[in-house]
Amino acid sequence: MAASDARLLPAASIIAERCTRKYLEGMGRLPTRSDTTPVEAGGVNLIVSTQRLSLNLADVVKLHVAEGPVQRATSAQWGVPVVLIGDRCVGEERCQLFPPEGIFRGATAWIEKHSQDQGLVRLVVAGDAQSHVRLGGLTVPLRTDFDAAYSRGVRTSKLHRLGVWGLIGGREVGRRAGMYLLDDYDPTKRPLVMIHGLGSSPLIWEKLSNAVWSDATLRQNYQIWHVVYQTDAPLLVQRRRVQQYLDAAWKILDPEGDDPARSHIVLVGHSLGGVIARMLCVDSGPSLWHAAFSAPLDSLEADASERALMEEIFYFHRYPGVKRAVFIASPHRGSPSATRWFGRVARALVGKRNDEVATLLKVARRNEAAIQPELKEAYLKGRINSISTLQASQPVSAAGQRLVPASDIRFHTIAGSKSPDVASDGVVPVSSAELAGAQSTLVVRSGHNVHESPEAIAEVIRILVEDSSSD
Known part of the structure; x- marks a missing residue:
């Protein structure tokens, strides 16, 4: 590899890759800090040297050779893509921003020989923030597989099942609710916040997330954040919760409130998640309150905490820092499924027992005369949840449909046919997924899983490339 003749590099690279893989076969676990003490792997002693690995990884992690397709260039590349898996940290606030399944990070490994290593092989493992290595007089790109770490995490997660149970009142997904970072926080990269839909989970974003990571420009400009939330509550409650998850993340990551990342947030939402994303882009004014109640909030019989909660649910402003949003298959004007027979069955099953709704119902029952007539039965009998608030004719839903993103937020719609x-x-x-004033509108041939269609993913990538070039 030290030869000055670059024509030898491709052949040498292939030999080195095969050799490295042989050594990695015996490496079940890997220390993440460089140490001159030899490590035994498959009967062979190695010196481990690490470069630019995530500081959030534990001192010892599991090592897996990436199973997906390796990105190969026409010129030689170096090393073997691997996935490093460590337990989630405990005892610090930042730990809650990582998935309970653990911390999954991509890296590239290769072997070297150094005279100071007393004849032992040196295994070098570099984090995926490192793109090149210096070999002799040449700078060579590292082999990478940016899909591998998240894809392995998806296979270990139980969120698919928990999302469905969360829709009908299961509590486990609620205990995991929050904002999750899929990579280490970077104060300069734009947060790309992905919000899943009804009865779903962030695992639906695997294809789109990997498409973003596979684009070098987007990888340099965006960091992906996934929202986990229990989808049984009414829309306005969900909007408030997601805002709280964002607030909690910023309090940990940027308590001073001055990081560049905070001033350019991009939201992507599917189905109900897209409606929540839109509601994070709007100023409510008094319209939502007037759709539900005929009397002012401060005139109702309610204690201070109840009144504060009601105000947060019905009165709000666009979330600070949101600059762009992409709404995918989102029922901005309601969904017929919420009124058909299976919608009625679903409304009977969907969980209704959450603190916000319980407070709303207590206040409503104490102030029956102040409830708008169209909502009196629903509020007094507790018939409000995520599906009931997707009915186009529901008064609060109808008022919400008229709220449009602030004029300085660029938004896009993608629908399926x-x-x-x-x-x-x-x-x-x-007609429900499209919105007047959108920067772009695309209709693709697809069922409701529009977010997984190649055309929709390509459109989101196009939008992000456009966004990355904007101020």
Whole structure:
């Protein structure tokens, strides 16, 4: 590799890759800090040298050779892509921003020989923030697989099942609710906040997340954050919760409130998640309150904590720092599924027992005369949840549909159409997914899982490339 003839590099690179893989076969665990003390791996003693690994990884992690396709260039690349898996830290606030399954990070490994290592092989492991290595007189790109770490995390997660149970009142997903960072926080990168839909989980974003990481420009400009939330509560409650998750993350990551990342947030939401994203882009004014109650808030019989909660639910401003949003298959004008027979069955099953709704119902029952007539039965009998608030005719929902993103927030819509004759993805009509004033509107041939279609993913990537070049 020290030869000055670059024509030898491809062949040498292939030999080195095969050799490194042989050594890695015996490495079940890896120390993450460089040490001159030899480590035994598969009967062979190695010196481990680490470069630019995540500081959030534990001192010892599991090592897996990446199983996905390796990104190969026409010129030689160096090393073997690997995934490092460590337990989530404990005892510090930042630990809550990482998934309970653990911390998954990509890296590249290769072997070297150094005279000072007393004849032992040196295994070098570099974090995926490092893109090149110096070999002799040449600078060579490292082999990388940016999909591998998250894909392995997806396979270990129980969130798919928990998301469904959370819709009908299961509590486990609620205990895990919050904002999760998929990589180490970077104060200069734009947060790309992804919000899943009804009865779902962040695992739906695997294809889109990997598409972002696979683009060098986007990888340099964005950090991906995933929201986990229990989807059984009404829309306005969900909006408040997601705002709280964002606030909690910023309090930990940027308590001073001056990081560049904070001033340019991009939201991407699917289905109900897209409606929540839109509600994070708007100023409510008094319209939502007037749709629910005929009397001023301060005139109601309620204690201070109840009144404060009601104000947070019904009165709010656009979330600071949001500059762009992408709404995918989102029922901005409601969904017919919420009123059909299976919608009625679902409304009966969907969980209703949460603190915010309990408070709303207590206040409503104490102030029955102040409830708008159209909502009196629902509020007095507790018939409000995530599905009931997606009914286009529901008064608060109808008022929310008229709220549009602030004028300085650029937004885009992507809708699905199952066939040329059906202007719907089977759940959300195209007419409900589209919004006047959008920077772009795309309709793709798809069912409700529009977020996984190649056309939709390509459109989001296009939007992000455009966004990355903006101020």
